[in-house]
Amino acid sequence: MISNIVPEDARYLSSTQYRLWSFTPADLQALRTTTNQFAADRVREAVRRAREARALSSADVSDADPESKSRGASALPEGEVDCLTVEEELKLITYFCRQTLQLGDHLNLPTDATAVQYIKRFYTTNSLMTYAPDTILRTALFFATKTENHYFRLSKFAEAIANTKPEDVLASEFLLTQGLRFTFDVRHPFRALEGAVMEMGAMAQGAVPYNESAGSQPQDMSRRVKIAHGVARDRLKTSALLTDVYFHFTPSQIMMASLLLADEELIHWYIASKFGTEDPMAQKILIVLSDCAGMLQTIEPVAAGPTTERKAISALAKKLKKCRNPEKIDLVALQKVKREGDGVEDEKVIKKRKMEREKVAREADELFGPGLTTG
Structure with missing residues (x-):
């Protein structure tokens, strides 16, 4: 008799973890390098646009306030943006994954291991220079409670983290799911x-x-x-x-x-x-x-990294702050603009459909005459 039990290896080979998130070391390095280079180019272009916009703004007000021109010019960043390398990004990702584990322990969440894998997967095709790791960290940890069926109230989650509102947690949720390619299953050992x-x-x-x-x-x-x-x-x-x-x-x-x-x-x-x-x-x-x-063995099984590592991370965090994409810093504001933009588009669609219905009705009246009325 043929068994209906599917071997464990066959089940794993059909999983999204194997099909979408398994790489050779060379392929993973190439993917991260491409992501880093693309993000660095986008950062430099965004900074250039920000400089031009600030220069124009400074010029507009300089006639009214002669001193404002010099103040605005001195505030402008100068020189080429020093972006993170692939290796520097990986060090920061490891640090923020540690932070995720510590926050998960603090909140007594059994889903922190899944959240860490979400973060690591997200940053294979996204850069820290584009999306801030502290924001993605909170979102990944909360989102993992959903995918792992461990209910945790959003307001309680936000209250437990300093300077965090519910909208801060949700602002990057769709970005995270996109980065995960809408595959949320994580097979743990x-x-x-x-x-x-x-x-x-x-x-x-x-x-x-x-x-x-x-x-x-x-x-x-x-x-x-x-x-x-x-x-x-x-x-x-x-x-x-x-x-x-x-x-x-x-x-x-x-x-x-x-x-x-x-x-x-x-x-x-x-x-x-x-x-x-x-x-x-x-x-x-x-x-x-x-x-x-x-x-x-490349990372020891301890809760926190050594002191020398923390000093290096502090320097990298300062570098990251100077090479963030200025157009992607406030995700809450970006989401609000998108929602309002969608609302405007919805109103346009509704108005267009109403005008089309009225046009069809007029054409029908011209062809068959107005509808019969009772009175």
Whole structure:
């Protein structure tokens, strides 16, 4: 009888995470480079327009106030805009992803891991120079409560964050969904970790058979499984979210790599217990897991970065402030203008349709005469 159960790998290969958000390292780097260069060009062009507009405004009022011309000129930025590089953007993105995790913990939200992946996906095709990360951070964290079916009142969410109004949270929501290509599913490695730990625990108790060619069980296996579980989970909650492993590896590979870093001997035995010691597949799996583990090790599983990193981030934040696109700074105002513009367009459409109906009615009167009246 043919089973109706679809293998886990087949389900993952059909997911939007695999089809739309999986890249080779080279492809991801190329995408980010293109995004950065395009945004830098747009920033320089927007700054040029802002300078011209300010110069014209200064010239218009200078006749009435001779000193205003010099004041306006001195306020104008001078020289070429020093834009962020791809590497600098990535450092800032990592920092703001850390902030997202901390804010999620503060609000006791179980959806911060999904929010971080939304931020990382959004900034593959959008730049920090175009859309401010602190704004996208709040929106992503709140939006994740919707997609993960964890109700959290908007007003309560805004009140919990300093200097934040509900409209600040919602202003970039449509931008975020566009950047996510309207795909909101995120496959995490947390459930896979629990399954692997349960199986290894059962193996330690002798409740699950395994390939005898793997040799005897690691010494004190039950205790080591529990320790590896905690260490791996901490890494999945930090390093896995802050690095690019979600873009390059499957959830099960990320899970196994985190366990490999926690207890290499244990996981080598576990893989051998599945495939045997001579199966080439086991070696292929270990190579992939080693690559993933190497990427996980680039960011330590701690809540905050080192002091030297914070100093570098402070300098980059100042640089970002000077190279923001001036036309995209106030998203709340932009959304208001768009709504009002849409309202004007709606009124025009309604008026046009009314005029068309009246025209059709007049033409009908001319052809058939006015309608019959009763009285």
